[in-house]
Amino acid sequence: MAFRNSEGLKMKANPRDVRTGTYYMDGDIAAGYGALAAGCRFIGGYPITPSTEAAESFARIAPQSGAVFVQMEDELASVASIMGASWSGVKTMTITSGPGYSLMMEAIGLGAMMEAPFVILNIQRGGPSTGVPTKTGQADMMQSRWGSHGDYEVIAISPDSPQELFDFMIKAFNLAEKYRCPVMVMSDECVGHMSEKVVVPPAEEIELEPRRIYTGPKEEYLPFKPDQDLVPKMVKAGDGYNLYVSGASHDERGYPIIYQKGKNQSDSTARRLVDKIRLNADKIIELHEEKLDDAEVVVVSYGITSRVAVRGIELARKKGIKVGKLRLVTVWPFPDQRISELAAKVKAFVVPEINYGQVVYDVERCSHGEANVVLVPHGGAGVHDPEDILEAIEYAATEKKKIRKVIIRKTRLEKKVFGGGLK
Amino acid sequence: MESKEMAEKNVLPKDVPTMDVHPMDDVLRMDRIPHIWCPGCGIGTAVTAFAEGLKKAEIDLQKTCIVSGIGCTGRVAGYVKLDSFHTTHGRGIAFATGIQVANPDLKVIVFSGDGDIMSIGGNHFIHAARRNVNMLVICVNNFIYAMTGGQVAPTTPHAAYATTSPFGAVEPPFNIPYIADSSGAVYVARWTVLQVRRLTDSIAEALKKPGFSVIEVISPCAMYYSRINRLGDGLDMMKFYHDNTEIRHGEDTKNLDIGFQTKIIVGKFVDRERPTYMDSYNKWLSGTVKD
Amino acid sequence: MNPIITAFANGIKKSGIELSKVVVVSDIPFDPEIIKELGIDFFHTTRGRAIAFGTGLKLGNPELKVVAFIGDLMTIGGNHLVHSGRRNMEMLVICVNNFVYKEIAGTPSPSVTTGFSAFSTFEKPFNAPHLANSCGAVFTARWTALHTNDLTNSIAYALPKPGFSVIEVLSPGPNFYQDINKIESELLNFYFQNSITKNKEDTRNVEITADEKIITGEFTDKKKTTFIDSYNAQLGKILGDKFIPLGGQNE
């Protein structure tokens, strides 16, 4: 994906921000490096296992680049402060995990409403509630899409390696600037705490999306007047534009419509907020596909699970099953169309997730009854046993009937814990 | 049992009395021992003082419950044999408020750390103090977020190092007794874990006091705070407390700031009477409130 | 126009600060006409988060003069208030206290459900200047909305003052959308007439009680290193030349 803003301007990363080199580092630290390379100037954060290393790595390297890490009093403050910083003209993000993410829910709606570009890095852990803080999970996926009240759309991307945590931070900032919406990097403890080779490229190889800055006459500026692609242009606070930016439903001037006369005043705010993502979905969505040409069974996965699935796919291929891999790099917006196309072609989808079924329901929805959908669940605090995925693939390849529900596999773990599985 | 065996093997002198039960058995959950705290940590001492204080106060333990938030000190509730709740980060006081107001017969203790109570739970702290909800808050202050690996806390002294302030903390720390006092707490004390006897007495005293009581317990964190700042181990910190604490009962709370390795003033600072939340509530309900 | 806004507008003028650098963050919606007239930037955030939002604005662009209007008497956002005070974040907080008295005849009794009164009637309210003072604010003051001149002067003084300043303004219904109504103006008069000005009073003594006169005045006025100065000093000391100070660089 080439990152160009609406004027076709290209921007490179600032060499001061890029610690070029080859490292052996964990995903969290790579994320901190990635954020700085992307030009992030402000992180308001709050420590939470297993995401703290990302904040720590940023705090160590930020001051030399004129960026700042401030540890706020709680997650509510963290996310509110980055929205303020975003409107003051800098790139911002916050870093958290499940419980902190839950606290940010109200502000995510505010971010969507104010169309402040910002990034949230969520290193998921086992939930619900405090759950298993030190171990992995993928159970915040639906929350990232639906967690705040009212209608809005976000972009969520899911990296599967420390290298991708670096790369995806840059991608996330670019998407945030381009679509002016909250962008979630939904990683997990496993990727966050996994140490691997991370290559930080030279600055000139990193392309950044510049902010969509308004350049016309001051008096004509309307903060929420959308461009062709439904995304409005932005200015900085303090530049004399006499901004009125509100979290209440507003018109193009930003004025709340609640106090305006006339009950039938149409409330188009939320409509545009969802449309700007839905109608641009094709441009946003990125998928990694492997061996799909002849596939009868497709394994749909994201994040760390897509790496575990590789083993299951290899084993199945060895047994002669035609199985392909579809990795959701972008989880939200969901690739409805691609899944729908595949459903018409293949027998079944196998969806391993480290949760008890979240994204699988969207796969089911988009397959329109044309392909079976098999879920390989995992409660968290660990990753799948590839054998479970293999068995699910084998089952999916042999099942002849069209089954109108998500077929939930009993995993080895479940059988072990509940002696044959839950009833 | 072990000590008995040791006595039999003549490791201990014969005349040392041994017993089958640990004196803490009735207030601590022995089935959860060993605990999670690191060697040199002061939280265990604070728990001992608390257990002793509970006994000393001679309150009805059946009607006593303990609530913790998240963090190293947040685990305390799990080791105390009362009805105990390990809740979410920073919300111990809010949770306890619900318990207390729904059943005013209960005495609630919130036992948690500085990050939990003062940072994320700061709002609940000042509001519960303002309302004067009947509870005892024991806030173990180790100057750092230890559970997550040594991040800067709102109590970290200026210029002290932490992992998220790798070049020294830039913010001045909270003076916990001062903010408790100004929000309306009726009992405010501060001790270090070195002053076990005074801390125990203080806990026993506060347990019997109706209203919002706060005891700040300064505790070493040998694993993070001391290590990052090169202050030695737990014992060195205890020596530091020994040499650098001064007891000043009744000191004006605004003079209680703690700097990096500066003198720590301890003592009981506030002990006053104010109607508790339930008193005001009942009065209001019965319509006798001045209109 | 609401007298607080008038005082605020005059205060900015008097302070001589460039209008385009003033940003108001509030959890109370302002009438857009007011903002237009003032010629400043305005952000309407979710309840209680104005101070946290303002922190970000200030750190993102240290040139800005951030003013946070908080309406619900630090209920939901109390934590942000105390922590920003501790950090000494450069910001002026105008806290519109609408604690309503029951004594005044003819006014609706303040019940929690009116949506404006922040506390149940029997609860002790915060002594806002004292709380702000104890968490580290460099300037605290309290006026009623009718102390127009005093309020203007305090705002003009606090706005350029480095550090975290809190001005509590007693005013019924923090409503910046319409003119105040009759009941509200009666209440305002009541506040005004029942107040007594004691500058430099110890904040411990300025609690608002039902029986005594409301003490107004400028209470705290001290010097303390601001967050940004402290940050630049500490990191400059440790990192030396490698450090790029906050607010010092040009992107």
Added chain:
Amino acid sequence: MKTNTPAILTGTHTLSGNEACIEGAFAAGCRFLAAYPIMPALETIDRYLQRSSEVDATFIQMEDEISALAAVIGASWTGKKSMTITSGPGLSNMMEHLGLSVMLETPCVIIDVQRAGPSIGIPNRPGQGDVMQARWGSHGDYELIVLSPSSPQEMFDFTIKAFNFSEKYRSPVLIMADEYVAHQKGEVKIQPANKIKIEPRKYFKGEKDKYLPFKRDKNFVPRMVDIGENYKFHVTGLTHDDRGYPVMTEKCQEYNVHPLLWKILNDRDEIAEFKESNTDDAEIVIISYGASSNTAQKAMKQARELGIKVGSLKLDTVWPFPDKKITELAEKVKTLIVPEINYGQIVLEVERCSYGQANVVFVSHGETEIDNPDNLISIIKQSQKEKQVKKGIIEYRNETRRG
């Protein structure tokens, strides 16, 4: 178990949805409310306070919604039936503690009077934009029960039902009302106390030292005790074993969390209630919930008068979703129309459960259309023109008239 009579105002009253909700709560035995005032749920607190001294119920106004739900969970463990009331922004703030109440398996009820969102949105107008949030808003996996009333009478009935479900499954239960229902005045019939069925709390009755707070029965529901009864129990939001002690392993995670889902899912057919009308011969079925079902009912009647075979399915329970019923309908009818006061939430579930068997038409409507089914009628007519089943959700965008 029957409730005390003074709490139950037997008879017929004219109440707003907000007031009916409080009456329902008192009838169900609720005696603790912690809340933070928010539009458009303010009248509930008024009503609660007016009646609280008569029924000896406690109210506390907390400093924010986070602490409100925390206090409710705490209060519930003292043995009092507890609830909190809020609207969208407040519900967003409660998300962390929704997870805690799931993990601690604490019975409590959350009333969400939805308004137009996102963020501050329009506080005095209805919305249904929090329906997906109710199901997915907290981190981690969980299942819960969400009811959606469409009239003051249902507001009363469903509140009782909510308390019963919360005790039966030891789970938080949400009521997703909206501004329209909350402020609508209507007739509310309140049965005599002995006719109102109340689910008692599932108390542990064995020996004190044998109590395990998370030992599940065959329905996966553990037994509860009150604080202060000398059980000396420990509960934690961390993944825990039967004793409530934290165990940080994969096995324990499976042991702890998986049954949390199945205790609800096992009974999903029982819990998922709906009202069906005219579906027997219908070619088009309108699937609706909450205030939208008022529009749906009117549209159905008018369409029938025009000779169009329209049926209606009103979801009383939104979560768990009645998958089977929707699939059954999709196989039978040509078109499923889903009107919602949002931009597409439950319609996604309908699309999922229809397996490409019927056209799924989404109608985003506003508050003015609650009383006026014209738009819906025109969409019914438009949808009749579709000759074959289309994949994906159909939305006739020329008719977007929210307001």
